[in-house]
Amino acid sequence: MMSLFKGLGAAAIVLAAITWGGQAKADCEDPKNAFDDVYCYSKLYIEADGDLNKAYGELTKLLSKDEKATLKKGELAWMRARNGKCSKQEGDDNFVDLDCAVEETRHRIAFLEERTQECKASKCQSSKLGD
Template sequence: MRNIAVIGGLAATILAFSGAPRLTAMSDAAGLPQARNASCDDPKTAFDNVYCERKVYMQADTDLNAAYKKLRTLLKVADRTTLLQSQRTWIRQRDSRCGLTEGASIKIDLVCAKDMTIERTNWLNDRSRECTSSGCRSSKLDE
């Protein structure tokens, strides 16, 4: 499956292997991306930037999933359904704001996706904090 990652107007082709996208536009003799060896503190090329931004996004996504699971354990069964619907709505919003499908290509703005994911993680953590401090507020779960 061929995808396109876009960062601030910069596009780089990525391919999906075992469910995880991997930058392939620059390869060394072993076929591994050269960007893997780059320092994300001082990226030298556009490919380095794409690689580094993807790493930050992937960590943000991991953090979001952990925050979602934590909040879910604190909720009543009925509120879990509301949270699930809210999460699905948020995913559709993220996809429409940060992604674009053109034929066989998918363009993803990684900065947009990262920022929205971090924002959503903070929202989930706020709900968890409410649950543990003053009780879960069902009315806030569908914001």
């Protein structure tokens, strides 16, 4: 599990599912304690991240070189915004709200899938790729 969050630094990593309700919780089968919650949310995040990578890859197949560069800039900006919204650092500890991360990732998947449908239906709208 620690290897998933190498980028958070060498400090102790604490995963926190701050929101106890929500969609991610509904997808888990009867967690018994906070450790079960973290495990469950981690699985959901890994699944959502895989779906995100798939959606991103599908969209890039339809884009020109310049459009891919625009999409990449948008993706990096989205990652910074997600990280700012769903994580925080206190001293040497890093906290990640996995429910937030799952929700934000699912929203991004929907965004990428919408762009893919636009590209397939007509012409890709380059102006939206940087969002």
